[in-house]
Amino acid sequence: MVVWEEMEECVFTGKVPLRIGIRMMSPLFLLLLLRAYETHNVKCGHQDPQPPLHSYYQSGDFIIGTIASQAFLLSTSVAFDEKPPETLSEDAIVVTNNYQHILALTFAMKEINENSQILPNVTLGFQIYDSYSSGKRTYHRTLQLTSTGSMFVPNYKCDTQDNLIAVIGGLYSETSQQIADILGIYNIPQFSYGFAPVMTESHKVLSFYWMVPNEALQHMGIVQLLLHFKWTWIGLLADNQETGGRFLQNMLPVLSHNGICFDFIDIYPHLSFDNIAELFAWRTEIYDKLWSSTVTSIVFYGEADAMIFLRFLLHQSEAEGVRQKPTGKVWLLTAQMEFKSLVYQRNVDIQDIHGAISFAIHSSEPRGFQQFLQSRRPSSATDDGFINDFWEQAFGCLFSDPANEEGDTCTGEEGLESLPGAFFEMSMTGSSYSIYNAVYAIAHAAHAMLSSRVKSRAMKARERGKFLKLQHWQLHHFLKRVSFNNSAGDKVTFDHNGEVVEGFDVINWVTFPNQSFARVKVGKLDVQFPPDEALSISEDAIVWHSFFHQARPLSVCNDNCQPGYSKKKKEGKPFCCYDCIRCPEGKISDKEADMADCFQCPVDHYPNKDQSACIAKTVTFLSYEEILGTSLVILALSFFFITIVVLGTFIQHHKTPLVRANNRNLTYILLSSLLLCFLCALLFIGQPQKVTCLLRQIAFGMVFSVAVSSVLAKTIMVVLAFMATKPGSRLRKWVGTRVTNSVVLFCFLVQAGICTVWLATSPPFPEIDLHSMNDKIVLGCNEGLPTMFYCVLGYMGFLAIASFTVAFLARRLPDSFNESKYITFSMLVFCSVWLCFIPAYLSTKGKYMVAVEVFSILASSAGLLGCIFFPKCYIIWLRPELNNREHLITRSNWAS
Structure with a gap:
């Protein structure tokens, strides 16, 4: 019971889990615990059996503990298979740049204590220990922060206790975790200036604050x-x-x-x-x-x-x-x-x-931070337990030591600004800045907490001690709401997870x-x-x-595929290693971005030659402005006017034997239909409209049917005229205009019926063709039902072949002006043109398809005009002496 009485001399401050743990201890375990306690004589007032090698203490009303990471320890290894040496050597290897972390905390404390706007009449102090990147020492020093002064009595308050309100540490995530294992029990705020360890939810919510981003x-x-x-x-x-x-x-x-x-x-x-x-x-x-x-x-x-x-x-x-x-x-x-x-x-x-x-x-x-660093000297920081080892290793010297027979001696007046940046930076680093902000966050939170306690009347001096009894767990409420601008002008605030x-x-x-x-x-x-x-x-x-050479470095498995190529995976290689293959026809890749596949251009664009870009298609149609369209218009109008001249000639010489012998009415019908044939070619030129699309094929079919049926009627008339001259022929009554007009009318009505069916079932309409030509948008006419179009052409072909056949059979019949031979030749030209038209029409696209049809119309019409009427005009204009009745009778007799 003596041990228990000694323990009762201290005030037990364990949290609920520890109390419950003690209550649940078995009598045997409690006996062993007390026996160990009595054996080691752990009681209030005993010194730490393993004092820190490096520490830095500054007193204050509120203490901020810090676990720094400045040095590594080279310790004598202890094996349990032999007796250890009486003295264990522990040499520190200092990470000199980390000393700035301690100076950043010292500088922040100095600024706050000199600032009358933050914690007036209250001073901040600090206690700094080094973790040496060792879990054992981190746990030890964290427990020491919670103990009384220089005494190591964890979980008890003995005599005068430092008012520890928060702890800053550590630099490594593992160190932060080890500190949190201890501080989380006491709910002491912990500010980590390293990156976050894997934290339990209780630590994360209640006691941990990150001074670095997530x-x-x-x-x-x-x-x-x-x-x-x-x-x-x-x-x-x-x-x-x-x-x-x-x-x-x-x-x-x-x-x-x-x-x-x-x-x-x-x-x-x-x-x-x-x-x-x-x-x-x-x-x-x-x-x-x-x-x-x-x-x-x-x-x-x-x-x-x-x-x-x-x-x-x-x-x-x-x-x-x-x-x-x-x-x-x-x-x-x-x-x-x-x-x-x-x-x-x-x-x-x-x-x-x-x-x-x-x-x-x-x-x-x-x-003022750099001026603070420049003024730092061992002589001005006698309480700083870190500075001597830092100074010796940073400047490569030793302080006065009787055992030092070689090497430079440190004067203590060396300047930190003379050190290379790899050993010490004069500008504040990110970790130092995090510590600096952490001190200010604690100070602002403590200031807000103390301000909330101040009443309307001034605080009495005798109440000051009670006023300063700030409990660390009460600080969390204010820390979560703290927000301030530091002296560098940056805003510091925490989110709901306690992360800056x-x-x-x-x-x-x-x-x-x-x-x-x-x-x-x-x-x-x-x-x-x-x-x-x-x-x-x-x-x-x-x-x-x-x-x-100051060019952006490339870090790729292979060179990027150029535009126009796509990547193909290499077997057995990572997915970003590949070959480059050419894009398929009609597709492009337009970036040096290792495209997985090429893509189609929009419908109104087409790939360029290198398949690396899409070019907008140009709108095309057979227009009056371009050379081809203008040429066809001039050609059509020229033939039109020639036909007018021929028609005028025949009208002017309508009483002459030549005109009368060639059936004037059929001649006028044929010449008139040829006039319309030349004019209907103009319907195919220019931007297609709804009306022109409806009219052009229909007009072409019907007018040409009249022209070809007129030629057929002329051929039939030649045959009938020859047969009617034979004695006793009954065909005399068929020789006349009634038969020829009937032939023309009948043939016209058949074609008109075909066109009517076409218009009734699937009429032509304007069309924007985006696909027939790669680089053009073709404005044309959709024929609706192609079968009807070919029926119109087929019917005209049938008439032409019938006329050609009859004329060919009658080519040797006696007549004055070789009419059957001229008709035969004209039909040969006509059929040749349209037989060539079909493959040419099917093999061309766009405006050239229209141009082929216009040219076929003009060529076949011109063939009829030239082959049938040019010989007659020659006689009328140049050989008028042949245009008489005697010559006509002589030729007829000669032919007989």
Whole structure:
């Protein structure tokens, strides 16, 4: 019971789960617990049995705890198969750039304590420990933050207790998880300035705040960046921690879905000084992959210090058998990675990183921060337990030590601005900026909470102590509503998940031979925009590696298919490796975008010769303005006027024997129908309209039927006239105009019947033809029912053949002016023209098809006009002496 009484000297502050746990303990387990407690003499006032190597404390009314990540420890390994040495050595290897995180927190505290507008009459203090990237030490120091002062008595309040209101940490996701395991029990607000671990719902909702954007936004940004630069053939390197596995699990399906595939996907070992042999073996293996790979873009994912590992990877010496460095690579880095170096990398060339593209946590430069850094000296920060080791390793010197016989001695007056950027940056980094904002968020929330307690009357001095008893769990209500503009002008606010509402910057790493570098902001990933519009890039501002001669690098499995080609998958290769094949006829591909298939142009466009673009089709029809149309119009009108002249001649000489012997009425009908034939050709020229489409084929068919039937009637009349001259012939009564007129009328009525049926069933109509010609939109007339059109032509052909047959049989009959021979020849021309018309008509398209028909009309009409009437006009005009009755009788007798 003595032990129990000693325990009762302290106030037990365990939460409900611990109380329930103790109540549920079996008597035997409780006895063992008390026996252990008594054995180790754990009671109030005892010092921490394992004090921290590095710590930094500043007192204040409210304390903000911090778990930093500045150093790695090289500890003497302890095996249980032999007695350990009496003294265990622990040497710290400092990540010098991480010291800025401590200075950012110190600077923010200094600004707040000097600002009368935030927490007036209240001071902020801090307690900083290092996790050393060790889970054991992280748990230990987190518990120590919840203990009393320098005493290590977790879960108890003994004597004077620091008023811990929040904890900032850690830099690594695993460290954040370990801190949250402890702080989640106490519901102490935790601000992580690294990327989020896998959190339980209780931690996520109640006690955890992210000072960096959600990593899912970065995943989306990586995809958008690769698509922007058209890098579809990449390599992936990720660490073998839980975060690396999560990254690959989330990203691989998304990248594949967006047409991005991988030459290699590799997991690199965790950076640790306990697995040096494994690191060197892996480096040799991956170096060969980098050298042989055809990828240009490599996505490198890792935790905050992964840049140290990347530089270790790229630094191969000749002693390690490296023939040549893999050049022509663009490293795409994640926001966790800042430019850092360890001591042994002081002289390692950084040019391999030149031109890398990286996402970065947004940062701005608070006023006075660089002056604060320039004034930082070990002599002015005597309470800073981190500065001496940092100073020695950053400047490559040692402070005064009797055992130091060689090496430079640190004066303590060296300036941080003299360090190369790989060892210490004078501009505020993204992680430091997150810590800076976290301090201000805590201060603003505490200010809002204290302000809510102030009543209308002034607070009495004696009430101040009670007033300052702020419980950390009460701060959550105000943290979720905190929103402020920091001194750099940026707005800081949290969403409902406790994540800061902020995007990422896109930066370009520009390195220089003197080990310095510049972070050039070239774009932004804005959380306020839709995913497909969130990324903005100023490509002109990017400085690429000198290997690329300032041209945008290509990272594709093979050259992009040129316009006019489509891709064809290569068997046994990833889906973004393919051959390029020519587009099928009639299809195009118009982009160098690795098109999976060619596509058809719109119906009013056609492919160009290279099948790389669509050209608008030109509208075409047989118009009066073009040469072909004008020529046909002139030809038609010329024949029209010639026909008028011939008709006028025959009318003028209607009493002459030649005209009277050739049946004047039939001659007038034939010449009139030829006049109309030449005119109806004009209906085929010009833009087709509804009326012209209805009239032109019908008019052509009927007028030509009259002309051909007139020729047939003339042929029949020649035969009847010869037969009627024979003695005792009964055919005399058939010789006369009645028979010829009947033949013409009958033939005309048959054609009129065919045309009437055509118009009644399927009349012609205007048509826009988009398909018959590749490069033209043809305005024409659709004949409606093609069968009726060919019936009209067939009927005219039948009349022509009948006339030709009769005339051919009667060619040797005696007549004065060889009428039957002229008719035979004219029908031969007529039939030849229309026999040639059919294949020519079927083999042409567009306006040329119409031109063929117009030409056939003109040629056949001109053939009738010339063959039948030219000999007669010759006699009338040039040999009038032959145009008399005596000559007619003489010729008839001679023929007999």
